[in-house]
Structure formats: structure tokens, C-alpha cells
Amino acid sequence: MNPLKHIRTYLLLCSAVAVLHPLHGFARQTSEASTAVQPAIEKDGQHDFDFEIGTWKSHGSRRLHPLTGSDAWAEFDGTSVVRKIWNGRANLVELEADGPVAGHIENLSLRLYNPQSHQWSLYYASSKSGALSMPATVGEFKNGRGEFFDMELINGRNTLVRNVWSDITPNSCHFEQAFSIDEGKTWEVNWITTDTRVNDDSSQKNSEAPRTSLEQSSAEKDGQHDFDFEIGSWNIHLSRLQDRLAGSTTWVDFDGTSVTRKVWNGRANLEEFETDSSQGHIEGLTLRMYNPQSHQWSIYWANGKDGILAQPMIGEFRNGRGEFFDQEPWKGRAVYVRFIWSDTTTKSPHFEQAFSDDGGKTWEVNWITNQTRVNDESAKSH
Numbered sequence: 001m002n003p004l005k006h007i008r009t010y011l012l013l014c015s016a017v018a019v020l021h022p023l024h025g026f027a028r029q030t031s032e033a034s035t036a037v038q039p040a041i042e043k044d045g046q047h048d049f050d051f052e053i054g055t056w057k058s059h060g061s062r063r064l065h066p067l068t069g070s071d072a073w074a075e076f077d078g079t080s081v082v083r084k085i086w087n088g089r090a091n092l093v094e095l096e097a098d099g100p101v102a103g104h105i106e107n108l109s110l111r112l113y114n115p116q117s118h119q120w121s122l123y124y125a126s127s128k129s130g131a132l133s134m135p136a137t138v139g140e141f142k143n144g145r146g147e148f149f150d151m152e153l154i155n156g157r158n159t160l161v162r163n164v165w166s167d168i169t170p171n172s173c174h175f176e177q178a179f180s181i182d183e184g185k186t187w188e189v190n191w192i193t194t195d196t197r198v199n200d201d202s203s204q205k206n207s208e209a210p211r212t213s214l215e216q217s218s219a220e221k222d223g224q225h226d227f228d229f230e231i232g233s234w235n236i237h238l239s240r241l242q243d244r245l246a247g248s249t250t251w252v253d254f255d256g257t258s259v260t261r262k263v264w265n266g267r268a269n270l271e272e273f274e275t276d277s278s279q280g281h282i283e284g285l286t287l288r289m290y291n292p293q294s295h296q297w298s299i300y301w302a303n304g305k306d307g308i309l310a311q312p313m314i315g316e317f318r319n320g321r322g323e324f325f326d327q328e329p330w331k332g333r334a335v336y337v338r339f340i341w342s343d344t345t346t347k348s349p350h351f352e353q354a355f356s357d358d359g360g361k362t363w364e365v366n367w368i369t370n371q372t373r374v375n376d377e378s379a380k381s382h
Contacts, residue, residue, distance in 0.1 A: 043118060043140075043142075044115075044118065045113065045118050045119075045120070045140050045141055046088065046089045046113045046115060047088045047089075048113075048120070048140070048141040048146065049082075049088070049091055049111060049120070050084075050088050051168050051170070051173065052082045052091070052093075052173065053082050053083065053084050053088070053091065054081075054082060054197055054198070055079065055080070055081050055082075055197070055198040055199075056079065056080050056081075056082070056195040056196065056197055056198060057077070057078075057079060057195065057196050057198060058076075058077065058078050058079070058080055058095075058097065058193055058194070058195045058196075059075070059076075059077050059193070059194055059195075060075065060076050060077075060078075060097070060191065060192060060193035060194075061073045061074070061075050061076075061191070061192045061193075062074050062075075062076070062102060062190065062191050063188075063189070063190035063191070064101070066154070066179055066188060066190040067154065067155060067157075067159070067179055067181060067188060068155075074099055074100075074101035074102045075099055075100075075101075075102075076097045076098060076099030076102040076105065077097060077098065077099065078095060078096050078097020078098060078105065079095075079096055079097070079198075080093055080094065080095040080096075080097075080195070081093070081094050085270075085272060085285060086272075086283060086285075086304055089112075089113045089115075089304055089307070090110070090111060090112045090113060090285065090302070090304075090307070091110075091111050092108065092109070092110055092111075092263070092270055093108060093109040093110075093111070094107075094108050094263060094264075095107045095108065095109075105126075106126070106127040106264065107124065107125060107126045107127065108124075108125050108127075108263060108264075108268065109122060109123065109124050109125075110122075110123045110125075110132065110287055110300075110302075110309070111123070112302050112307035112308065112309060113307045114306055114307035114308065115304070115305070115306075115307065116305075116306060118140060119138055119139060119140045120138070120139065120140060120148065120307075121136035121137070121138050121307060121308060121309065122136055122137040122138070122148055122163070123136050123300075123309055125268075125289055127264050127267060127268075127292075128292070128293075129291060129293070130267070130268070130289045130290045130291030130292060130293075130297075130298060131289060131291060131298050131312070132287070132289070132298070132300060132309070132312070134311075135150060136150065136309065137149065137150040137161065137163055138150065139163070141165070144166075144168055145164065145165065145166050146163075146164065146165035146166075147162065147163070147164055148162070148163040148164075149161065149162055149163075154179060157181055158181075159179050159180065159181055160179065160180040160181075160183070160184055161177065161178075161179060162177065162178045162179075162180070162184075162187060163175070163176075163177050164176050164177075164178075170197070171196060171197040172194065172195060172196050172197065173194075173195050174192075174193070174194050174195075175191070175192070175193045175194075175195070176189050176191065176192050176193075177189070177190055177191035178190060223290065223295050223296075223297075223316055223317060224266065224267045224290045224292065225266045225267075226290075226297065226316070226317040226322065227260075227266070227269055227288055227297070228262075228266050229344045229345070229349060230260040230269060230271065230349070231260050231261065231262055231266070231269065232259070232260060232373055232374070233257065233258070233259050233373070233374040233375070234257065234258045234259075234260075234371040234372065234373055234374060235255075235256075235257055235371065235372045235374060236254075236255070236256050236257065236258050236273065236275065236369060236370070236371045236372075237253070237254070237255055237369070237370050237371075238253065238254040238255070238256075238275065238367070238368070238369050239251045239252070239253050239254075239367070239368045239369075240252050240254070240366065240367050241364075241365070241366035241367070244330065244355050244364065244366045245330065245331075245335065245355055245357055245364060252277060252278070252279060253277060254275045254276070254277040254279075254282065255275060255276065255277070256273060256274050256275020256276060256282070257273065257274060257275070257374075258271055258272065258273035258274075258371070259271070259272050259273075260272075264290075267289075267290045267292070268287070268288060268289040268290060269287075269288050270285065270286070270287050270288075271285060271286040271287075271288075272284075272285050273285070273286075282303075283303070283304045284301065284302065284303045284304065285301065285302055286299060286300065286301045287299075287300045287301075287302075287309075288300075295316060296314055296315060296316045297314070297315060297316060297322075297324065298312035298313070298314050299312055299313040299314070299324055299339070300312050311326060311328070312326065313325065313326045313337065313339050314326065315339070317341070317344075320342070320344055320345060321340065321341065321342050321344075322339070322340065322341035322342075322344070323338065323339070323340055324338070324339040324340075325337065325338050325339075330355065330357075333357060335355045335356060335357045336355065336356040336357075336359070336360050337353065337354075337355060338353065338354045338355075338356070338360075338363060339351070339352075339353055340352045340353075340354075347372065347373045348370060348371060348372050348373075349371055350368075350369070350370055351367075351368070351369040351370075351371075352365050352367065352368050352369075353365070353366060353367035353368075354366060
């Protein structure tokens, strides 16, 4: 088992509305909202994590060798900052912690609320890997207790993973993670954290500030800061092809704003956007993360309609041009999807998305974004 993967539990402790891909690549296929009418008595949990917004001091313990019979634990102490996204319907958690055995930890967690299922999806990443855990840990709060579950391969075995929040007060909360290899009959706790709020003023200030304590080795590739040009506030104009790979020549225009903030001193960033058109209001987010091992970026997106994170686009910048690719289904067919950033050294970067259904021989551009920086001081402050 890679123990770093399960450090995500700490992040989950104190630790997206669009039918389109957020700002850069909206046109990727998204699921349609359910038309089923929810019962009036069903709980709306979109603000269940509001209690965690702010800055926290954390004391935690991690079982070093889960599911082996070992009772050896490692303690750590650190600070996490939890910031609202979409007025609380999502949030981003950033953590730094240290322990004599655990070493230095720098991680994040992205948590998204699904208004259709009334559940939360929790995703984790470590700065050492620059990739989010998939699938998400999914669950909800009931009677002040939050329970979230997924299944993972641990030591080569299918293992149920359970995350629990309890003892929630305005200034403290308790978290435990546990594993089960007998379909939930018994559970072994392997992570315990107790968090204490620092103060409200500090939390609001720090939640907007980038985490900058880790210095980068001069030997590392400069690609870790390739997206710094995006940091700041923007006015955006979007054009989307009415239909894709269907011979359409009709374009739909959108106008709006976006804000991109640094995470991990630029080795990741989070973009939030809102825009309007004749087709309605759009709200979404994009999380970009740098992998220091592959020297590539993974780009994840989500919309507020379903709160589900899409599989990442992966690629890199060369000579000022960024190209990112994945393969996904479109109308029942597998197609290649390509993102391109250009003009990144100007105040008006340009983005295009294109699809290919012939293995990349030809490409049809179906989404174009032009953006103009609101002001330079705003960009620097983030």
C-alpha cells in the first residue's frame, strides 16, 4: 500500500451550474440532470461542510501498517485551510503537516456536492503525485455525523474505506478513517484527527492566500509554473459550436468572469467561473495539478449541476503552447479530445477545444475562449 494515498484522510477531515465543461473545455460531454422529482422532505445537504470553512490546527495519528495486526502509530501536527467554492456547495482543503515519522505532508482535498443525489464526493491529492484519487469517497451527513465510503485495493485486496466526522462544534471536530476486509462486519481504525479552529478572521484571510512554504528544487523542471499566467481575475468570451462532429457551423456565445488562484505555490491552481448566455447561467470549476514525476499537468473539471469530477485531460507546455489530451465517449463513439492554450505571454490568452473521431488525423474545433485580465494587481494578489 502506498501510505501517501491514505494521507488524504487528513485532508478530508478539515479536509461543480453547468451543462458544459468549465471555462476551458465546457463542451466535453456532461450528464443531463435527472428529471425525477425529489421528495419534499429529502434533506438538502449542500452546506453540510460549512462548519469546516476556515483555518485549523490539527493533531493526528496514523496507523503505520494497516490490516497487518500492527499497532504502531505515527503522530503529526499541522495546519489546514478550508475555503468555500460555489457558496459552500463545494470546498477546497489545503494541508501542511509534519511528524517525526510521518515527515512533511502537503496535500489537498476537493469536495463537491451533488444536488441530485444529495451526497458529497471527496477527492484527494498529494503534491508528490499531482493526481487526484479516483473514484471518490461518497456519502452524506445525518444527525450531525458524516459517513463516506469507497472501495480501494489495499495490499492487493478489495477493501472498504470509511471516513467519519463526529463531535462537530463551531471550533472543533473529530475524524476517523477505518478499513474493512469483511464487507463491513468489522472495521480497523487507521487514522484519527482532532482539529481546533484558529480564529475566524485568520481563516477568512488565509483561505484566500496561496500556500507557499515549500520551496522548489532548482533541478525541477520549470513546467510546474506553466499555468501561472492564468492566476488572477478575467473577463471571458466563449464561443461553443452548437453540435459536435455533425457538420454544424452554428456557434453560441457566452460572456462572464473567472478567477484562478494558486495552490501549492503554483504547482496546482483552482479556477472558478460564472457566465451567462441565452442558454442560461453557467457555473463551474477547473482544478489543474502538476505531476513532478512525469512533468505533466492533469486538468479536472466539475459543474454544479451534478458535482461529479470528470476524468483528467493530461499534457504539458512546450515553447509557450500547451496541449492536453484524453479519450472519451461522444454519442456512443470514442473520440479524442484536445485542449490548446496559446498567447499565454499576453494579457489575452487563447484557448481552443477540439474533437477527433479519426484517431487524431483531423480535428474539429468546437470551443473557443478568449479572456482579458481584469487588472494586474488583482492577479498578483492571488
